[in-house]
Amino acid sequence: MLKLPIYLDNNATTQVDPRVFEAMTPYFLEAYGNAASKSHPFGWKSEEAVDYAREQIAALIGSSEKEIIFTSGATESNNLAIKGVFEMYASKGNHIITLSTEHKAVLDTCKHLEKMGAEVTYLSVAEDGLIAVDAIAAAIKPNTILVTVMYGNNELGVLQPIREIGALCKERGVLFHTDATQAVGKIPVDVLADHIDLMSFTAHKMYGPKGVGALYVRRKNPRVKVTAQMDGGGHERGMRSGTLNVPGIVGFGKACEIARLEMAEESARLMVMRDRLETELLKLEESYLNGNKEHRLPHTSNISFKYVEGEGLMMGIKDVAVSSGSACTSASLEPSYVLKSLGLDDELAHSSLRFGLGRFTTDEEIDYTIKLVSEAVNKLRDMSPLWEMFKEGIDLKSIEWSEH
Amino acid sequence: MAYSDKVVDHYTNPRNIGTLDKSKTNVGTGLVGAPECGDVMRLQIEVNHETGIIEDAKFKTFGCGSAIASSSLATEWLKGKSIDEALSIDNMEIVEELALPPVKIHCSVLAEDAIRSAINDYRAKNGLEPIESEKTHF
Ligand SMILES: Cc1ncc(COP(=O)(O)O)c(C=O)c1O
Ligand code: FES
Numbered sequence: 001m002l003k004l005p006i007y008l009d010n011n012a013t014t015q016v017d018p019r020v021f022e023a024m025t026p027y028f029l030e031a032y033g034n035a036a037s038k039s040h041p042f043g044w045k046s047e048e049a050v051d052y053a054r055e056q057i058a059a060l061i062g063s064s065e066k067e068i069i070f071t072s073g074a075t076e077s078n079n080l081a082i083k084g085v086f087e088m089y090a091s092k093g094n095h096i097i098t099l100s101t102e103h104k105a106v107l108d109t110c111k112h113l114e115k116m117g118a119e120v121t122y123l124s125v126a127e128d129g130l131i132a133v134d135a136i137a138a139a140i141k142p143n144t145i146l147v148t149v150m151y152g153n154n155e156l157g158v159l160q161p162i163r164e165i166g167a168l169c170k171e172r173g174v175l176f177h178t179d180a181t182q183a184v185g186k187i188p189v190d191v192l193a194d195h196i197d198l199m200s201f202t203a204h205k206m207y208g209p210k211g212v213g214a215l216y217v218r219r220k221n222p223r224v225k226v227t228a229q230m231d232g233g234g235h236e237r238g239m240r241s242g243t244l245n246v247p248g249i250v251g252f253g254k255a256c257e258i259a260r261l262e263m264a265e266e267s268a269r270l271m272v273m274r275d276r277l278e279t280e281l282l283k284l285e286e287s288y289l290n291g292n293k294e295h296r297l298p299h300t301s302n303i304s305f306k307y308v309e310g311e312g313l314m315m316g317i318k319d320v321a322v323s324s325g326s327a328c329t330s331a332s333l334e335p336s337y338v339l340k341s342l343g344l345d346d347e348l349a350h351s352s353l354r355f356g357l358g359r360f361t362t363d364e365e366i367d368y369t370i371k372l373v374s375e376a377v378n379k380l381r382d383m384s385p386l387w388e389m390f391k392e393g394i395d396l397k398s399i400e401w402s403e404h
Numbered sequence: 405m406a407y408s409d410k411v412v413d414h415y416t417n418p419r420n421i422g423t424l425d426k427s428k429t430n431v432g433t434g435l436v437g438a439p440e441c442g443d444v445m446r447l448q449i450e451v452n453h454e455t456g457i458i459e460d461a462k463f464k465t466f467g468c469g470s471a472i473a474s475s476s477l478a479t480e481w482l483k484g485k486s487i488d489e490a491l492s493i494d495n496m497e498i499v500e501e502l503a504l505p506p507v508k509i510h511c512s513v514l515a516e517d518a519i520r521s522a523i524n525d526y527r528a529k530n531g532l533e534p535i536e537s538e539k540t541h542f
Binding site: 307308309310311312315316326335345346347350382383384385386387388396399401402 | 418421442445521
């Protein structure tokens with residue numbers, strides 16, 4: 001039986017896997033010790049659990065467990081990585097390179113640092129959402145200390161050429177940070193092969209709990225350090241103070257272990273469903289895929305349905321939870337800056353929906369979504385003045401719009 | 405944010421979707437908003453020359469649910485009204501009727517603009533001066 005509403009917003013967050021939930025429960029009511037308490041079994045038990053989780057997490061990304069710094073999530077990891085490098089390596093330079101399509105946790109951190117004297121280059125991506133490695137190479141200067149480029153984009157799902165960027169940075173002696181929030185647990189990520197120096201990721205995007213994440217900080221070749229952004233007890237090798245969120249960390253570890261073991265099968269399954277959804281929806285007239293089709297996460301699809309407004313469309317498919325790049329979904333009245341960075345007409349940006357499939361998505365749900373979205377698009381086009389004009393062959397650009 | 409029942413009702417069963425013949429002198433067309441802003445509303449009225457009463461009203465809207473509901477409601481209210489009565493429709497009445505939250509007030513403003521613009525188009529076609537709005541929206 002199909003259960004409504006259907007959740008297709010797995011890029012925003014995911015359901016906790018019941019196996020993860022189960023692994024966490026003892027750490028609330030029984031093993032509730034502080035992992036930093038060295039003097040009694042409560043503390044030892046928690047410390048042991050944290051150590052084990054660290055191993056599970058490290059195994060997923062090919063790092064050593066000593067290189068995992070626990071945080072409250074990817075937002076904090078991004079802040080710690082970028083601000084921490086800026087402070088720690090101030091004597092080497094002040095220039096940071098990033099992309100205009102990064103998550104706000106990176107962009108706003110960079111903006112903040114600009115006020116503190118950083119020089120930041122925001123590179124534009126191509127129409128398909130990808131950055132050319134050459135563009136990064138050309139932007140590196142003698143005072144460049146950090147390149148920060150996201151692994152998979154949260155809105156489009158496009159995957160940047162991380163391995164090539166990593167190799168470039170290594171060759172040029174610049175640190176490389178990647179916000180891999182959307183990629184870790186979904187596709188194979190290997191910090192060594194990818195030459196990553198710092199990497200942010202979070203549990204809640206991979207069927208783990210909210211409020212726990214990690215920053216991978218390379219210990220060898222080169223040994224990377226970041227300046228702590230909070231003062232306190234000096235936990236996490238002095239880089240991130242605060243009592244560890246033991247149940248969260250245990251869940252994060254379990255989520256990583258499941259991902260490592262099941263990723264290959266799961267991503268193949270999701271890709272088949274995603275492709276079916278996409279193929280069917282792209283059969284609708286004037287619908288367009290946003291972002292590169294090949295270099296992409298297996299579970300994400302971002303489609304614009306021209307002449308239909310995204311929020312209006314979401315209301316028409318209210319039994320399916322998705323997200324839209326439409327301005328109407330935000331208070332700002334600006335459509336998604338990521339879609340605008342692709343050079344998309346505002347109109348198309350307003351007309352987009354992002355579908356994010358996940359571990360618990362079923363074929364039946366995809367069938368239902370295809371039907372519902374197609375019906376809603378057709379219905380809204382029947383009431384869209386723009387669709388009528390398009391059908392009459394009127395060029396919308398020839399009209400003088402009364403902007404307000 | 406959840407939509408009010410009235411917005412859902414107008415969205416699900418929009419009243420008076422359609423197109424009137426804009427070449428007719430007794431039809432006024434208002435096209436407001438812009439595709440770049442994510443909302444475009446077209447509202448049309450058909451006026452009885454003799455009585456000055458709006459006998460029919462139709463709309464098509466590209467926009468969020470609140471914009472669709474605002475224009476649908478506007479066409480309902482317009483039918484049977486005189487031009488003067490139609491001009492007195494205030495966007496805040498739409499806000500109240502549909503229980504729109506503050507972020508959706510501009511959708512109702514758009515509907516009010518569309519009404520004025522349709523009336524002015526009708527007036528222009530019939531050799532009358534446009535009526536300026538003395539109201540400013542923020
Ligand atoms: C690419 C990216 N970076 C960072 C974040 C923030 O992660 P968190 O919610 O763990 O702070 C998200 C999630 O919204 C994301 O998609
Ligand atoms: S049309 Fe954009 S919020 Fe209503």
